Amino acid sequence: MASQFSVFVSRSRSTDPAKIALEESIVAALDKEPHIRIHVIPPLYDLRPGSLAVQAMRDAAGDTAVLSWIYERATRWVLHSLDVRGFADEVSEAESQETAASSDRRRRTLTCLDLRSRPDAASFAEAIRQLAQGAEWYESAPNAERADTPGSGEAGTLERRWYPVIDYARCTNCMECIDFCLFGVYGVDDADRILVEQPDQCRKGCPACSRVCPEHAIMFPMHATPAIAGATGDVVPLKLDLSQIFGGAAEPGDARTLAMSERERHLKPVRPEAGSDRLDQLLDELDEFDARE
Ligand code: SF4
Ligand code: SF4
Structure with a gap:
């Protein structure tokens, strides 16, 4: 019986040679490892639930690592939004029990790695080798071979998506977001739990609801502001954004004012020529996303 460790490398949206080379x-560094099954997939955040790459992640045997160009926390909850489950760190005990009941499999371990977090390919490869050596999850699947690249052919045609991702480890189901969004993005499931029901209704570049969520549970992984994109630690940058706009006089409660301004702008089909004042300019800067690409 062989242990199998699955690795998914999510391509960057960009054509930056350095990213592609990494x-x-x-x-290449992991290609010859006997128990590692490696897949290269299109940009994770742009995937749709029915894609081949998502199916491959759902079906992956054994412990799994997903490497992508977004924050690790964002990767974790994008996977959740794509219904890639079965991991031991699922927050909902009920959900975990359901997973266990519907499968003979033990729950697998998921590791998310930000491709910006280490200096070179060798350090990523070494980290993966260590994870694979420590993998506890076994199944009688055939030994790993170099896998084809599920869904990689989609890479050139994938639409760039923009939608909120909920961190359910933080969310308290307060419903602020569903009340705030005027575009019908949010809904509730059968258990009255908040969910992103119509992700494609979200307005590209709008991060407004992330500012009104009292738990900072809403992420936009491609936003330029780390706190909105899913960085962990203090969410101070939200406040720093406000001080830029209000000349340092803003209180944390002003996040709602800013969010309302952002939402308002996305309600307008055409932005007014006049009134493009300093506030609009700063809002544009704040809404700039994908700045790294
Ligand atoms: S506002 Fe935040 S905490 Fe409240 S339901 Fe929405 S995501 Fe959850
Ligand atoms: S970012 Fe704007 S459009 Fe998108 S879900 Fe939030 S409030 Fe709605």
Whole structure:
């Protein structure tokens, strides 16, 4: 019986040669490892639930690592939003029990790695080797071979998506977001739990609801502001944004004012020529996303 460790390398949206080289070097470094099954997939955040890459992640045997160009916390909850489950760190005990009941599998361990977090391919490869050596999850699947690249052919055609991602480890189901959003993005499931029901209704570049969520549970992984994109630690940058706009006089409660301004702008089909004042300019800067690409 062989242990199998699955690795998914999510391509960058960009054509930056350095990013492409890093992705390819990681794959090359792990290619010959006997118990590692490596897949290269299109940009994680742009995937849709029915894609081949998502199916491959759902079906992956054994412990799994997902490497992507977004924050690790964002990766974790994007996977959740794509219904890639079965991991031991699922927050809902009921959900975990349901997973266990519907499968003979033990729950697998998920590791998310930010491809910006280490200096080179060798350090990523070494981290993966250590994870694979420590993998506790076994199944009688055939030994790993170099896998084809599920869904990689979609990479050139994938639409760039923009939608909120909920961190259910933080969410208290307070419903602020569903009350705030005027575009019908949010809904509730059968248990009255908040969910992103119509992700494609979200207005590209709008991060407004992330500012009104009292738990900072809403992420936009491609936003330029780390606190909105899913960085962990203090969420001070939200406040720093406000001080830029209000000349340092803002209180944390002003996040709602800013969010309302952002939401208002996305309600307008055409932005007014006049009135493009300093506030609009700063809002544009704040809403700038994907700045790294
Ligand atoms: S506002 Fe935040 S905490 Fe409240 S339901 Fe929405 S995501 Fe959850
Ligand atoms: S970012 Fe704006 S459009 Fe998108 S869900 Fe939040 S409030 Fe709605």
